[in-house]
Amino acid sequence: MKSEQMNENALNGETKSFLSFKLESENFTIPVMKIMEILEVPKITKVPQSPNFLVGVINLRGAVLPVIDTRIKFGMTPIEFTINTCILVLSIEVNEEVIEVGALVDSVSEVFELNTNEIKQTPTLASRYRADYVQGMIQENDHFIMVLDVDKVFSSIDLDSITIASEAKVKEEETHTNE
Amino acid sequence: MEEMKATYIQEANELLENLESSLLSLEDNPNDKSNIEQVFRVMHTLKGNSSMFGLAKIAEFVHDLETIYDKIRQGEMQLTRDILNTTLASFDHLNRIIIDSELEDQTNKENHDQLIYQIHQFIQKTSVSNTTDDTPNKPTKSAEEVQFEQLENVPKTYHIYFEPSKEFLLDGSNPMILLAEIAQLGKSIIVPHFKKIASIDEFKPTSCITYWDVFLETTSPKSALDEVFVFAESSATVEITTYGYTEIISNAEFGEFVNATNFKDVRIVADELEAILQKVGKKVEAIVQSPSVPKSVSEANDAIKTVKAETKEKVVSSIRVSSDKLDELMNLVSELVTTQASLTLYNQKNETPELEIISENIEKLSRRLRDIAFGMTLVPINNMFSRFQRLVRDVSMSLNKEVQFVTEGGETELDKSIIETLTDPLMHIIRNSLDHGLELPEKREALGKPGKGTVKLKAFYSGISVYIQIIDDGKGIDVDVIREKAISKGFLKPEDVLSDKEIFDFIFYPGFSTAAVVTDISGRGVGMDVVKRNIAELKGSIIVDSKVDIGTTLTIKLPLSLSIIDGLLVEVANVFYIIPLSVVDKCYEVENKEMIGNFNQLLVLDNQQIPFINIHKEFEYDEISDTENSQIIVVSDSDRRVGISVDCIIGEYQAVVKPIGKYYRNQDFISGATILGDGSIALVMDTHKIIDLYTEHAKTELRS
Numbered sequence: 001m002k003s004e005q006m007n008e009n010a011l012n013g014e015t016k017s018f019l020s021f022k023l024e025s026e027n028f029t030i031p032v033m034k035i036m037e038i039l040e041v042p043k044i045t046k047v048p049q050s051p052n053f054l055v056g057v058i059n060l061r062g063a064v065l066p067v068i069d070t071r072i073k074f075g076m077t078p079i080e081f082t083i084n085t086c087i088l089v090l091s092i093e094v095n096e097e098v099i100e101v102g103a104l105v106d107s108v109s110e111v112f113e114l115n116t117n118e119i120k121q122t123p124t125l126a127s128r129y130r131a132d133y134v135q136g137m138i139q140e141n142d143h144f145i146m147v148l149d150v151d152k153v154f155s156s157i158d159l160d161s162i163t164i165a166s167e168a169k170v171k172e173e174e175t176h177t178n179e
Numbered sequence: 180m181e182e183m184k185a186t187y188i189q190e191a192n193e194l195l196e197n198l199e200s201s202l203l204s205l206e207d208n209p210n211d212k213s214n215i216e217q218v219f220r221v222m223h224t225l226k227g228n229s230s231m232f233g234l235a236k237i238a239e240f241v242h243d244l245e246t247i248y249d250k251i252r253q254g255e256m257q258l259t260r261d262i263l264n265t266t267l268a269s270f271d272h273l274n275r276i277i278i279d280s281e282l283e284d285q286t287n288k289e290n291h292d293q294l295i296y297q298i299h300q301f302i303q304k305t306s307v308s309n310t311t312d313d314t315p316n317k318p319t320k321s322a323e324e325v326q327f328e329q330l331e332n333v334p335k336t337y338h339i340y341f342e343p344s345k346e347f348l349l350d351g352s353n354p355m356i357l358l359a360e361i362a363q364l365g366k367s368i369i370v371p372h373f374k375k376i377a378s379i380d381e382f383k384p385t386s387c388i389t390y391w392d393v394f395l396e397t398t399s400p401k402s403a404l405d406e407v408f409v410f411a412e413s414s415a416t417v418e419i420t421t422y423g424y425t426e427i428i429s430n431a432e433f434g435e436f437v438n439a440t441n442f443k444d445v446r447i448v449a450d451e452l453e454a455i456l457q458k459v460g461k462k463v464e465a466i467v468q469s470p471s472v473p474k475s476v477s478e479a480n481d482a483i484k485t486v487k488a489e490t491k492e493k494v495v496s497s498i499r500v501s502s503d504k505l506d507e508l509m510n511l512v513s514e515l516v517t518t519q520a521s522l523t524l525y526n527q528k529n530e531t532p533e534l535e536i537i538s539e540n541i542e543k544l545s546r547r548l549r550d551i552a553f554g555m556t557l558v559p560i561n562n563m564f565s566r567f568q569r570l571v572r573d574v575s576m577s578l579n580k581e582v583q584f585v586t587e588g589g590e591t592e593l594d595k596s597i598i599e600t601l602t603d604p605l606m607h608i609i610r611n612s613l614d615h616g617l618e619l620p621e622k623r624e625a626l627g628k629p630g631k632g633t634v635k636l637k638a639f640y641s642g643i644s645v646y647i648q649i650i651d652d653g654k655g656i657d658v659d660v661i662r663e664k665a666i667s668k669g670f671l672k673p674e675d676v677l678s679d680k681e682i683f684d685f686i687f688y689p690g691f692s693t694a695a696v697v698t699d700i701s702g703r704g705v706g707m708d709v710v711k712r713n714i715a716e717l718k719g720s721i722i723v724d725s726k727v728d729i730g731t732t733l734t735i736k737l738p739l740s741l742s743i744i745d746g747l748l749v750e751v752a753n754v755f756y757i758i759p760l761s762v763v764d765k766c767y768e769v770e771n772k773e774m775i776g777n778f779n780q781l782l783v784l785d786n787q788q789i790p791f792i793n794i795h796k797e798f799e800y801d802e803i804s805d806t807e808n809s810q811i812i813v814v815s816d817s818d819r820r821v822g823i824s825v826d827c828i829i830g831e832y833q834a835v836v837k838p839i840g841k842y843y844r845n846q847d848f849i850s851g852a853t854i855l856g857d858g859s860i861a862l863v864m865d866t867h868k869i870i871d872l873y874t875e876h877a878k879t880e881l882r883s
Contacts, residue, residue: 048798
């Protein structure tokens with residue numbers, strides 16, 4: 001209790017709600033403010049000749065919503081659809097323009113409150129992921145949760161991927177599709 | 180208040196636009212009376228609006244400007260090129276000071292004073308040369324009479340016949356205010372007539388059925404009277420006759436005459452009036468040198484100004500609606516169309532006869548509603564064309580070139596948002612035509628062409644597209660020069676064989692300019708790539724065609740609207756696609772084995788060889804599914820016909836096209852997506868892009 005108060009009084013500290021979700025076995029979190037809603041997976045229409053991470057488009061109450069396979073975006077294997085798979089409808093800002101996009105995730109875990117001061121800088125060397133996509137990490141019990149900069153992760157419309165390692169592979173793919 | 184001001188600015192902008200087009204047509208035809216009237220009226224409205232908002236500086240400025248046109252209108256002054264130039268300059272100035280009404284900007288202030296000085300010069304010049312100036316463009320009145328009418332400080336009598344139309348009261352006009360204004364000008368007798376009042380059963384309190392005869396003795400010029408009626412002219416009959424007599428109003432005999440006519444069921448006849456005036460009135464010895472005042476009866480009759488006939492404009496009644504509301508309406512209509520599709524689908528599954536009738540009716544209604552709602556967002560392209568008139572005038576003057584600017588098809592309608600985005604690219608193209616396209620007059624004459632160059636702007640419909648062409652008869656573009664340049668810039672290998680059309684396409688490459696001299700106006704090689712990009716954003720395309728010494732034609736093709744299209748719903752590998760019905764030519768059924776292993780990608784259909792695109796292959800789906808037959812949809816794309824293979828055709832479909840978002844910007848052969856009745860998504864094909872893509876594939880395959 002006491003420590004919480006101290007945190008609130010700390011410089012620039014701000015309490016926000018976060019939603020955590022899983023990709024494979026890893027935990028990620030994003031601010032709840034960015035999430036419009038969470039959907040079950042409906043029928044997805046794939047757009048021909050589009051990059052792998054773009055799963056397709058869905059009908060969101062009359063609007064057309066592009067859906068991204070977040071796992072591919074993070075250099076993992078393509079998502080396997082289970083009963084827990086769901087789509088986070090995110091509102092992100094690209095070039096001062098707000099757009100909506102769906103992100104496929106393996107499962108959502110919980111919503112929790114967090115003071116932004118508790119977000120720790122990630123040691124760049126230790127990170128698997130591109131530093132500018134990750135805001136930082138938080139420690140919960142014995143594991144870490146990555147805090148993502150949603151605007152940056154999902155606004156990268158180009159075919160770049162989040163992990164540094166898979167970039168070359170994606171480049172290869174890009175040249176392939178352009179042929 | 181801010182909101183009101185926004186409305187004021189919007190309205191002022193529209194008025195100014197209106198003004199500009201009138202001024203430019205005046206330039207070609209300085210004696211066009213209706214245009215002068217138009218200019219005057221627009222200025223008058225602008226003045227009124229400005230003073231209503233307390234923008235005194237603008238109001239004063241416009242007032243001075245208006246004075247000139249009032250004089251021209253009255254025939255006291257001749258419209259000269261100098262006046263027009265000043266007016267156009269003033270027009271530009273007004274455009275700027277609409278948002279800087281207090282002249283806080285120093286340059287605005289300087290301009291303002293400068294222009295006011297010029298305007299006053301014009302006004303003073305005429306008042307000096309007033310009596311000697313003979314007006315060449317005479318109205319029905321003789322010059323002396325006009326002068327007499329306009330003389331200030333000379334007493335005279337007006338007879339005003341004022342008959343408002345029945346609808347006069349509906350827009351909030353009040354005849355009593357007008358009459359009160361007249362009464363203030365001098366001594367008057369106002370005689371109301373009630374003969375049109377119907378029986379109590381037919382009586383409608385909202386219709387104006389009273390009319391008036393007014394006799395006014397005043398020293399004010401006739402323009403003062405015109406000003407009172409300036410807004411009433413369109414909805415009332417106003418006839419004003421001037422007589423050179425005074426001391427009539429208080430005369431008893433005249434009073435009797437008026438009373439007598441009031442009870443007779445006739446209008447006051449001009450010659451009777453003339454007679455009684457002659458009898459009782461005191462003739463005004465006007466300063467006008469002419470002895471012919473007063474005039475004979477017949478001339479006086481001629482003089483009756485039939486304001487009604489002259490100034491009643493073709494009234495297309497319209498209302499102002501904010502574009503937000505229109506967008507909202509379009510959205511709702513889109514949703515209705517989608518919902519109606521679900522209804523049709525439900526009906527197909529359940530086959531209830533009663534429901535079928537209802538569903539079909541709703542389909543018809545929604546289709547009509549769609550067309551109307553859609554039509555409302557369209558505006559004639561003319562609005563944009565008239566803006567270019569000015570551009571051409573100014574640019575050609577600065578280049579010392581003589582240019583005839585012709586527009587055709589200005590009534591062609593396009594979505595407002597498309598027109599807005601199109602203005603800049605078109606402006607750029609026209610500048611290019613003027614600067615690089617057209618030669619100087621001497622050179623043109625040496626080539627046997629008329630010294631005056633022509634730039635033509637032409638718009639027309641074709642199917643679901645609108646074409647806009649910019650045609651000049653200048654020196655044209657030399658294919659070889661472009662080719663050389665493309666090779667030197669490394670865009671092209673010397674051994675490549677390209678069609679002229681493809682070579683012309685290089686002018687849209689960034690940094691590609693063939694102009695030897697860079698001028699203020701164009702030639703820096705920035706621009707044409709932007710032009711192409713802007714047009715591509717509108718889902719349009721641009722093609723260049725040119726012959727040396729004959730001229731250049733740029734053709735821009737644009738979709739009529741971006742939102743709702745009639746399409747053909749088809750299925751490929753369990754994915755739904757929409758092909759715009761406007762490009763569909765004919766559908767054929769072929770056996771799959773005809774397509775597989777077809778080396779030259781040609782099918783013979785109706786004895787014609789038609790190249791086809793195997794969508795299964797191009798879209799990287801599994802090889803053609805187990806069905807035996809495929810459907811070939813032959814689509815036309817400018818001058819070619821190409822077949823597109825699909826698994827099955829489902830039927831006609833009204834597609835509300837929604838963007839699929841920026842993530843798919845590299846998949847531009849899909850122009851959008853639409854929601855089907857069952858909630859699933861169909862992708863809308865852009866056949867033009869698909870065909871281009873396919874031909875490029877074929878080319879790379881050949882090369883490799």
